[in-house]
Amino acid sequence: MVSTNIKDVYKYNFYDEKFRIAFEFLKTEDLRSLEQGEILLADGVKVSVQFYETQDASQLKWESHERYFDIQYVIDGEEIVQTASRSGFEISEKYNPEKDITFYKDGPLGSSVLLHGGDYVILAPEDVHKPRCKTVKNSPVKKIVIKVPV
Numbered sequence: 001m002v003s004t005n006i007k008d009v010y011k012y013n014f015y016d017e018k019f020r021i022a023f024e025f026l027k028t029e030d031l032r033s034l035e036q037g038e039i040l041l042a043d044g045v046k047v048s049v050q051f052y053e054t055q056d057a058s059q060l061k062w063e064s065h066e067r068y069f070d071i072q073y074v075i076d077g078e079e080i081v082q083t084a085s086r087s088g089f090e091i092s093e094k095y096n097p098e099k100d101i102t103f104y105k106d107g108p109l110g111s112s113v114l115l116h117g118g119d120y121v122i123l124a125p126e127d128v129h130k131p132r133c134k135t136v137k138n139s140p141v142k143k144i145v146i147k148v149p150v
Helices: 017-028
Strands: 037-040 046-053 062-064 068-076 078-085 091-096 101-104 111-116 120-123 127-133 140-149
Touching (some): 078 120, 111 120
Antiparallel strands (some): 046 140, 062 101, 078 127, 091 101
8 A cells, every 4th residue: 555645646656676676575585584673675775674562552653754765564463554644743853864764743633554464554755654553452563664765
């Protein structure tokens, strides 16, 4: 699922080689055997393998990125990723260029995406998002976040 505003329909090329590199990695690697950590692929594409326990959404922060798309792919477990347009959100922690992240206070109602093992969502720089949200109860998740340069 990719969800965005129609004004951005030609802004990004999701057929670009950077996205192909990311999806080929997801299709060809034995993802369950990966250890937690970082992997650098070609063309500036970065993989972060993460293990964590989901939390109540009220304990988590909204975030966005300037230089990268997020492809958030769940290997095992399930979580909800909340997402919305940046407009209407107030910054709580200014942009950190080293980590390419800005944090926000709660804002307008957005959407929720339920991800099970094998599911992914692509989040653009215009999107604020709140990953790691629990479904009914906290549960362990093994996930890959692929950073694709804009």
